[in-house]
Amino acid sequence: MLLAIAAFVAVGPRPALLALVWLAVVTPRVAAIDIAEHRIPDRLVLPGYPIALTAAGAGAATGGTAIPGAVALATGYGLLLLLLHVAGGMGLGDVKLAPVLGLAAAAASPSAGVAAPLLAFLAGGVVAVAALVRSGPGARIPFGPAMLLGAWGAVLLG
Numbered sequence: 001m002l003l004a005i006a007a008f009v010a011v012g013p014r015p016a017l018l019a020l021v022w023l024a025v026v027t028p029r030v031a032a033i034d035i036a037e038h039r040i041p042d043r044l045v046l047p048g049y050p051i052a053l054t055a056a057g058a059g060a061a062t063g064g065t066a067i068p069g070a071v072a073l074a075t076g077y078g079l080l081l082l083l084l085h086v087a088g089g090m091g092l093g094d095v096k097l098a099p100v101l102g103l104a105a106a107a108a109s110p111s112a113g114v115a116a117p118l119l120a121f122l123a124g125g126v127v128a129v130a131a132l133v134r135s136g137p138g139a140r141i142p143f144g145p146a147m148l149l150g151a152w153g154a155v156l157l158g
Contacts, residue, residue: 040093
């Protein structure tokens with residue numbers, strides 16, 4: 001509930017709010033499941049695609065972020081994580097979550113769409129260093145919470 005209120009304060013009654021309210025609803029569950037089980041369920045992520053795309057499209061129609069730019073940012077985020085998955089360092093749940101977060105953030109503003117992955121990797125890097133110090137090489141960290149933090153940070157600070 002607090003995230004939805006924060007989203008309303010950050011973007012106001014704009015179409016991007018649709019995607020951000022959805023994100024506010026799923027954020028706690030996605031983070032908790034990823035921390036506990038190192039997976040991100042499709043049933044939580046996949047409904048976000050049409051919601052975020054609708055929000056971005058409606059925003060573009062009302063003078064917000066251009067839809068091609070929002071889709072390009074979301075696609076770039078997803079492709080980056082797909083490359084990391086192929087290299088062996090990222091789960092498929094993270095790969096599926098990235099475009100939704102990129103699209104939702106870009107619907108709020110182009111700068112949030114750019115900042116979301118940057119903040120996610122910054123937060124994930126801090127957690128990774130702590131995990132390596134604590135557990136040594138081979139430590140696994142859930143990246144979903146860092147991705148969510150990056151998206152929310154980008155939207156709320158941008």
